[in-house]
Amino acid sequence: MKTFITTIFALALTATIISAGNIGGSGVEIGESVPDFTLPDAAGEVHTLSEYDDKYIVLEWLNHDCPFVRKHYDTGNMQKLQARYGEKDVVWFTIISSAPGKQGYLEPDEALAITREKEAKPFALLLDPEGDVGRAYGAVVTPHMYVIKPGGTLAYMGAIDDNPSANPDDVEGARNFVSEALDNLLDGRSVEVTTRQPYGCTVKY
Amino acid sequence: MLPRKNKTPLKPTLAWILLAGFCSTGLPMQTLVGHSGTAIAQTLFQANPEASDPENRVDVTFITEESRISESGETLWIGVHMEIQDGWHVYWRNPGDSGLPTRINWEANELLDPGDIHWPYPSRFDEDGVTTYGYSDNVTLLVPAHIRESTDRTTAQLISADLNWLVCKDICLPESAQLMLETDSDGSLLSFSESARGKIKDSKSRLPESSESWSAAASLENGTFKLTVISRDENANIPDPETIYFFPYKQGVIEHTSPQRTTRSADGLEIEMQASRYLGSEISELQGLLYSEDGWLGDRMLNALEITFPVN
Numbered sequence: 001m002k003t004f005i006t007t008i009f010a011l012a013l014t015a016t017i018i019s020a021g022n023i024g025g026s027g028v029e030i031g032e033s034v035p036d037f038t039l040p041d042a043a044g045e046v047h048t049l050s051e052y053d054d055k056y057i058v059l060e061w062l063n064h065d066c067p068f069v070r071k072h073y074d075t076g077n078m079q080k081l082q083a084r085y086g087e088k089d090v091v092w093f094t095i096i097s098s099a100p101g102k103q104g105y106l107e108p109d110e111a112l113a114i115t116r117e118k119e120a121k122p123f124a125l126l127l128d129p130e131g132d133v134g135r136a137y138g139a140v141v142t143p144h145m146y147v148i149k150p151g152g153t154l155a156y157m158g159a160i161d162d163n164p165s166a167n168p169d170d171v172e173g174a175r176n177f178v179s180e181a182l183d184n185l186l187d188g189r190s191v192e193v194t195t196r197q198p199y200g201c202t203v204k205y
Numbered sequence: 206m207l208p209r210k211n212k213t214p215l216k217p218t219l220a221w222i223l224l225a226g227f228c229s230t231g232l233p234m235q236t237l238v239g240h241s242g243t244a245i246a247q248t249l250f251q252a253n254p255e256a257s258d259p260e261n262r263v264d265v266t267f268i269t270e271e272s273r274i275s276e277s278g279e280t281l282w283i284g285v286h287m288e289i290q291d292g293w294h295v296y297w298r299n300p301g302d303s304g305l306p307t308r309i310n311w312e313a314n315e316l317l318d319p320g321d322i323h324w325p326y327p328s329r330f331d332e333d334g335v336t337t338y339g340y341s342d343n344v345t346l347l348v349p350a351h352i353r354e355s356t357d358r359t360t361a362q363l364i365s366a367d368l369n370w371l372v373c374k375d376i377c378l379p380e381s382a383q384l385m386l387e388t389d390s391d392g393s394l395l396s397f398s399e400s401a402r403g404k405i406k407d408s409k410s411r412l413p414e415s416s417e418s419w420s421a422a423a424s425l426e427n428g429t430f431k432l433t434v435i436s437r438d439e440n441a442n443i444p445d446p447e448t449i450y451f452f453p454y455k456q457g458v459i460e461h462t463s464p465q466r467t468t469r470s471a472d473g474l475e476i477e478m479q480a481s482r483y484l485g486s487e488i489s490e491l492q493g494l495l496y497s498e499d500g501w502l503g504d505r506m507l508n509a510l511e512i513t514f515p516v517n
Contacts (some may be wrong), residue, residue, distance in 0.1 A: 027482060067371070067379045103376045138482070140335055141303045158483055164456075166305060166371060166379045197457030197483040201377045202303045202335045 027138020041124035042111035058092045059146040061139045063104025066201035067166040082121040094122040097134030102204035131205040141200030156181035164199035262290040268401035285346040294341040297327035301337035307370035314364040318351040325411030326509040336461035345408035413494040413511035423514035435473040444499035453493040457483040
């Protein structure tokens with residue numbers, strides 16, 4: 001009996017370390033090159049990150065059923081950012097890494113429909129049902145945000161703003177690190193805040 | 206060798222926490238619940254985003270350990286008792302990689318002046334490469350309320366509060382409740398019962414405490430924190446290294462998923478852990494609680510040692 005229980009503990013411990021390695025051990029670093037990837041968007045067009053090498057790029061991890069994501073979409077905050085920086089030639093990729101059957105997963109036609117319904121304005125909504133891209137970037141939560149400079153180096157990663165809450169009333173007055181980083185970069189300055197612990201729902205790999 | 210208390214043959218602490226994490230939120234659970242559980246919960250949430258009480262996954266009540274309000278100048282401990290549905294959990298002051306701590310907004314009150322939440326030590330949940338800290342089954346959060354000078358202590362409704370919390374399984378739902386601390390006509394607190402007294406006593410025993418018997422220091426090199434705790438007197442009980450886990454009070458300081466390696470030193474312990482990718486450039490101290498099933502003191506059981514590590 002004791003051996004059996006000890007074995008279960010050992011298995012639990014092993015599984016934990018392995019699963020931790022999948023995300024916690026990987027990821028990207030500020031100032032370093034980001035991993036390239038190729039993913040289809042909801043309309044079926046295929047995008048390769050390095051094809052946008054001459055542009056500023058935003059990656060936004062999405063799960064429309066997550067209360068923290070709803071906070072930023074129900075208030076129109078995320079759509080506003082997508083539109084504002086889209087006009088400034090920033091390539092904004094929204095990425096869904098939810099696995100089929102898990103919360104937030106969408107078939108391509110559902111993804112198109114909900115993007116229209118929410119009046120979201122990303123450059124493209126990318127589908128990553130295998131979760132490979134999410135894991136490569138160490139995306140842990142939704143929304144988890146990344147800002148990439150021309151040439152493919154990482155300029156910001158982490159939380160969208162400084163108010164970790166699910167309350168839509170907290171959008172106003174929060175310090176938005178994504179718009180701040182983009183404004184810094186577009187003004188030719190260096191990014192003041194390069195990382196902030198992200199908050200949200202776990203990505204449903 | 207200092208005396209060790211409650212030494213159990215299975216060295217269960219960390220393993221229990223890990224196993225608890227797996228049963229509550231981990232992979233086996235997801236496999237069992239899978240699709241249908243997700244679908245049902247999602248439907249409820251979408252139909253009614255501000256779920257009314259009967260639909261909440263957490264039932265919250267105020268409890269007190271005393272039957273009456275005592276004298277002015279003293280403290281009334283208000284327990285926020287949360288009964289959590291199977292498989293779901295709520296969060297500690299540092300929720301870890303995701304989640305949110307429970308929040309309480311007290312209405313301004315003439316008799317009682319509630320302080321910050323005192324958080325009993327949490328459990329650790331590991332799921333899909335994400336580590337969070339919180340509570341499953343049930344927990345009693347504790348709020349010390351200073352009793353003010355007040356002419357009116359006969360009021361039936363003493364104080365009210367809005368509570369907000371996030372409850373998660375494979376998905377997360379924000380829930381809320383409005384609670385009232387009330388008395389009956391002869392001034393007895395309705396929140397009191399013998400079982401309430403027991404729950405508060407139990408929760409108090411789980412609160413972290415600092416101790417004169419231990420000193421601490423830390424260094425940060427190449428993205429790794431090395432924490433050192435040193436026993437300062439005979440009352441310090443050096444626990445088995447395998448029973449130890451450091452819960453940081455703030456997010457973004459350590460990599461929550463990374464394994465913590467604890468080794469015995471001559472007069473204490475050394476614990477190594479990976480610094481967070483989100484750690485800013487300067488950090489002068491690292492604060493949190495060191496949990497051990499064995500306990501940290503010789504003369505009484507203290508599982509959660511509150512420590513501030515100055516960082517060199």
